[in-house]
Amino acid sequence: MEFPKKAEIIAVGSELLLGQIANTNAQFISKQLAEIGVNVFYHTAVGDNPERLKQVIRIAEERSDFIIFSGGLGPTKDDLTKETIANVLGRPLVLNDEAFQSIEDYFKRTKRTMSSNNRKQALVIEGSDVLANHFGMAPGMLTEHESRFYMLLPGPPSELRPMFENEAKPLLLKKMGSNEKIVSTVLRFFGIGESQLEADLEDIIDAQTNPTIAPLAADGEVTLRLTAKHADEKETERLLKETEAVILERVGEFFYGYDDTSLVEELSKACKEKGMTISSAESFTGGLFSEWLTDLSGASTLFAGGVVCYTNDVKQNVLGVKKETLDQFGAVSKECASELAKGVQKLTGSDIGISFTGVAGPDTQEGHEPGHVFIGISANGKEEVHEFHFAGSRTGIRKRGAKYGCHLILKLLEQK
């Protein structure tokens, strides 16, 4: 049969109805399904109550032919999604050996003893395609029953997201065997505001048909999602490339990457390509920059080390900022940023040293407003310092600082 295109999402968990958490799983799944041409018409959230869940399933079966469930696959008493669906479909639950194995391994790995209620998690509805869970214990599954599809996914986003992207999505695309290909690409920009970008591209955006162009601003970055449809995949690729070229001709200087990449990933890639190493001296960012860089695997090849120099003592004693500099110009100054960058580069022997000093807020510091920051870069025997005035919350200012750090080093590496 042709794979159904009328989908709805049912989230199971009383914590949703109590308002303890938002239903971000429904948002994530909807976005993912839209990308592969599956239309979602309803979201439902229901509590950990088998009777109400049964009624919700019956309603969904009346109006949808693809029903995605999130939550209720865990080991505890109130995790009843799987049992209830099996009961509604009149299909038995059977032990899935791989799932059981991976649960056993999980407990071995974590040196804990497996409690009996964890076996429950390895049960799947008979005849399902099993979706492996690499970030938790409960497997997901896709079951076909009377020309409808039922997909079960775990509740924790840290498990659901990778499972959907790496296991469920490829399986769905295979089942769909659809001939019209929908291909999306996201262009990522930093250093330009959304309204400015839209103004620069107004005529192109207004004339959009295929591909469509959807701007989105988030976290101080702007993205453009280009989505092309065509039976011939080569043609969709051509349409995307064509539009991309027109866009980048105008705002290419702010473009830094595609799709789900980030400034940090691009920075990490660029450093590996050029064989450069980085070290950081972080005051107002408090370790955010190094945390981002080292969150990527293989960071050891490019990150020489970092110092979180929140206090002036550390700035002086560890990074060798001159006492006179601090006395005369203060910690929030061009001069201090320059000495910090040079200091951490020397201390670690890295190719590039970067420093972040400024006011994250909420209070002013040395008479400077929150958001007044200096970013210093030491490389090739010379220092450069960039001054910024950011708006926003303490966390926002720290993030913006760390992102500009990545941006500035990327620009530096491009010149090489």
Next chain:
Amino acid sequence: MEFPKKAEIIAVGSELLLGQIANTNAQFISKQLAEIGVNVFYHTAVGDNPERLKQVIRIAEERSDFIIFSGGLGPTKDDLTKETIANVLGRPLVLNDEAFQSIEDYFKRTKRTMSSNNRKQALVIEGSDVLANHFGMAPGMLTEHESRFYMLLPGPPSELRPMFENEAKPLLLKKMGSNEKIVSTVLRFFGIGESQLEADLEDIIDAQTNPTIAPLAADGEVTLRLTAKHADEKETERLLKETEAVILERVGEFFYGYDDTSLVEELSKACKEKGMTISSAESFTGGLFSEWLTDLSGASTLFAGGVVCYTNDVKQNVLGVKKETLDQFGAVSKECASELAKGVQKLTGSDIGISFTGVAGPDTQEGHEPGHVFIGISANGKEEVHEFHFAGSRTGIRKRGAKYGCHLILKLLEQK
């Protein structure tokens, strides 16, 4: 009539089904309703489509006697919530003078001219209690019809939230005339798994009535939400305290705080109370611990500084780990963790030095599996080292490490 207590929330807007935004309104309203004793049994999201919205309303009327709508009250063509509900109820829409006045004022205030379609926003279902919108144009309303209540709220959270808290909630309490108070408290635990916690408390949870006990696991932590109902607020407090005491008697060693606090906040609080300062030497956590601590304002009083010692060079040259230690035991070892903690404490002159060394993954290191980590603490002239085997992703292992860091220092401070 007694005001109904079986509620459900219907969010209207195709942007929800496309995954452009999460349904945070449903979360907010649910939390607010729980506080005044209204039980929410379902959340639904549906697109800007009158036919599907009608069906969803009919389903809701079958199972609920209080239906709250969010979204679709705006001036544009696809804002159809109000019209569709009026149509379903067979009640006319009438112009509300105050609402119309405030819309006019809004345009005057913002120096814009009012377009005709804005008049549409001042229409309300005849016989409704009108909820003023002080942060936008579209008013909300509460309509009683055939012993059911229908509440309409605007979609933008910046309008919905103040409207609910300041207009809708007092009105509901008045209608309820109820004196039954509902009080909730959340107990937060770290260092124990959800299934273990439930096993330890099984009999208590099974016997739960008032207060109810709802466990929730997220991010390696477990929370228990206790919710008590009683006419006398003092009595609800007593019921909560009583149950809390029974719970903490069994699993108190893992309890760290109430409601929306976090391990880092509790650590920060404890350090300030005891006047203690902390420094960190972070290898596999890469700065995460210091980033968390410094993300809280006022961190300068307790965070003396940190070193991200990703490489052995920095471990040796900056933090004074002995070459022999690294050669003989490796960087991922009890011995290295101990010297790192001592080293950073000395370097910064802090009261407590903490170190994180281990394997974040995905690859093994020095023959150790990902998740094998050591956390060292140096305080009062002696070092202690704790060994762990974490499961999960690279990011998950780093987070768990940083959280255990907070947990261990908190335990240390409790002893003092």
